[in-house]
Amino acid sequence: MIRTLLFIGLAAVATQASAQVAPRDSTAQTSLTIEQAIELARRNNPELQQTLNNRIGAQAAVRSAYGALLPSADAALNVQRQQGGQQIFSGTSLGASSDVRQSSYQIGLNYRLNSATLITPSLQRANRDAVEADINGATEILRSNVSQQYLTELRAEATADLQDSLVVAAQQELVLAQAREIVGSGTQLDVQRADxxxxxxxxxxLQARNQVEIEKLRLFQLMGTPQPANVKLVSQFTVTPLNLxxxxxxxxxxxxxxxxVALRSRQHVxxxxxxxxxxxxxxxxxxxxxxxxxxxGYTNxxxxVQQAAAQLDAARTSCIRTEEVRAALNLSNQLAACNAMAFTxxxxxxxxxxxSKFPFNFTKSPRSIxxxxxxxxxDGFAREQRxxxxxxxxxDARYGVRAKELAxxxxxxxxxxxxxxxxxTVALQEQNAAKAKQELKLVQDRYRIGATTFVDLxxxxxxxxxxxxxxxxxxxDYHKAFAALESAVGHPLR
Structure with missing residues (x-):
């Protein structure tokens, strides 16, 4: 009678053990859906951001191609100061006794046009479209990778939950083995095996839970954001009949x-x-x-003024001499006009x-075109080579498109x-799992009443x-296969 009561007590302990679950963090959880994960990855993934930067260069190239259809303009401003003094050039003394200041400006317009200039805008627009297609491709690849990793983490989570439930089952089997030993229907060997x-x-x-954390880290690595504490993936996926x-x-x-699409754009380029x-x-x-x-101008x-006065004085003296000779010969002369020459x-x-016009009171230069x-x-066959x-x-671009279509x-x-x-496979594995669960329950029941061995259990x-x-x-595997099909098609199918 005592053994029976003890067996009942231990069975109750086993029932309590089977109701226990693995301890979880009681901290408030942060939920993350697959849609949120994909959106965060699009905004933060570093590799995708690098690809997005290609758009800047492509748009600049289009703007530059249209700019080539317009004249180019350049401006130059020159300021110079030269020390006064004598310079010898070809045996002749040149120069001035005052420092010289000079300034000049030049605004030029140049225009160049040929058929290549006219084609370049269309080429750069096509290249921009190819870059956009590359960005779309990189975004789709990232979406597929995030989806696959999200599913991998959920798979690891489900595996960990299974391992936790098996721990509870093993605890229950240990208690049952101890109960059977106490009532005399089991052996110490069964207890040791159960332990x-x-x-x-x-x-x-423990390893399964560790794998869950590793898969989460890899997911957030793809997303390009730090992993928050106690995050939980909450999206649910169901296996539905195909209608494709x-x-x-x-x-x-x-x-x-x-x-x-990107390869076709490259072909157009x-x-x-x-x-x-x-x-x-x-x-x-x-x-x-x-x-x-x-x-x-001169700094002094x-x-x-002195130079002009000296030149005028020299001219007046020369004029007087010439006109005095003409007057001595009784020829018509302008001696009076020469005497009237004076620097005022x-x-x-x-x-x-x-x-005083230096530096910005410019005298215009003659225009030219x-x-x-x-x-x-x-040109040495360089054009032919290009x-x-x-x-x-x-x-190569055409063959690339054809190869991609075949792929x-x-x-x-x-x-x-x-x-x-x-x-x-899912349907078959669900049947197998259901049968295996029924078999385990039957063996557990038989083991409780001593009708089978611990090895069978x-x-x-x-x-x-x-x-x-x-x-x-x-x-x-089904959901990953669906994600792989979406990646191959190039857009979501659900």
């Missing part, structure tokens, strides 16, 4: 997959590049014009005013077949663990 099995199961549960048409999926992939290189055989029109001004404003204060003021019409004839390289790149057909077909197989539990683990793997 070892519990220890091994705890190790597996393979031919439609292949056609959609050929039309919308970002990778093939290659076509335009060939046209631009052919344009190098066309003539080029170049037009140049501009306007400017200058100033020139009295120097040009007004003349000095005008000279000083003209000398030139036009050149050039036709390239021979044209051949452009044509080879165009051929998409194979990838979509393979992903579709894998998904179809995964759907059937251990084998039944191992069979259930494999079946349940395979069921979890089948479910998440």
């Amino acid at each position: 070892v099995a519990l220890g091994l199961q705890k190790v597996q549960a 048409n393979l031919d439609q999926l292949i056609a959609s992939a050929h039309d919308q997959n970002p990778s093939v 290659a076509d335009l590049n060939v046209s631009r290189e052919k344009g190098e055989y066309s003539p080029t029109l170049s037009i140049s014009t501009g306007f400017g001004g200058y100033t020139y 404003s009295n120097f040009p 204060a007004t003349d000095a003021a005008v000279i000083r005013d003209n000398n 030139s036009a050149t019409f050039s036709l390239p004839i021979f 044209l051949q390289e452009a044509m080879a790149s165009r051929s 998409l057909t194979a990838d979509v077909t393979a992903a579709y077949l894998t998904l179809t197989t995964a759907e059937k 251990t084998e039944a539990r191992a069979t259930y663990e494999r079946a349940e683990s395979d069921r979890i793997s089948a479910i998440y």
Whole structure:
């Protein structure tokens, strides 16, 4: 009677152990859906941000191509000061006794036009479209990677939950083995085996929880953000019957997959590049014009006044001598006019005013305009080389598009077949897991009443663990296969 009561008490303890769950952090959890994870990755993933930066260069190239259709302009301002003194040039003494100040400005306009200049804007627009397609492709790849990693973490979480439940089951089996030993229907060997099995199961549960944290870290690495404490992935995925048409999926992939769209854009760029290189055989029109001004003056404003006065005095003396000779010969002369030549204060003021224009009171320079019409004839076959390289790149781009279309057909077909197989596998694994669970319950009941051995119980539990683990793997393999199909098609399918 005492043994019976003790057995009942230990069975109650086993029931209590089976109701326990693995301890969890009681801190408030932060939930994360797969949509939130994808959106955060689009905003923060460093590799995607690097790809997005290519848009800046592409837009600048388009702006530069249109800018080439407009004249180029440049401006120059020059200021110079030269020390006064004598300089010898070709045996002649040149220079002045006063420092000289000079300034000038020049504004030039240049325009160059040929067929290559006209094609370049279209080429750069096509290149910009190709960059946008690359960005869309990188975004889709990131979405697929985040989805796959999200599913991987959920799979690890489900596996960890399974291991936790098996720990509880192992605790229950240990209590039952102890109860059977007490009532005399079990052995110490069964207790030791149950104790070892519990220890091994705890190790597996610990490793499974560690794997959950690792998969979370990898997910947040893809998202490009620090992992918050106690985050919980909350999106739920169900296995639903497929309603997809393979031919439609292949056609959609050929039309919308970002990778093939980017390659077609690159092909268009290659076509335009060939046209631009052919344009190098066309003539080029170049037009140049501009306007400017200058100033020139002495730092000593009295120097040009004295120089002008000396020159006028020398001219008056020369004039008087010449006219006196004519007067001596009784010829008509202008001796009176020569004697009247004099340097006045007004003349000095005008000279000083003209000398004070430095630095910005410019005197305009004569304007000019030139036009050149050039036709390239021979440049050492450099143009031919560039044209051949452009044509080879165009051929490579076309083959690249064709290869990608063939690859998409194979990838979509393979992903579709894998998904179809995964759907059937889920149904079979759910049946296997249900049968294994029933078998485990039956063996546990038989072990409680002493109708079977602990070895049979251990084998039944191992069979259930494999079946349940395979069921979890089948479910998440299905969802990963669906994500792979979406990646191959190039857009979400649900």
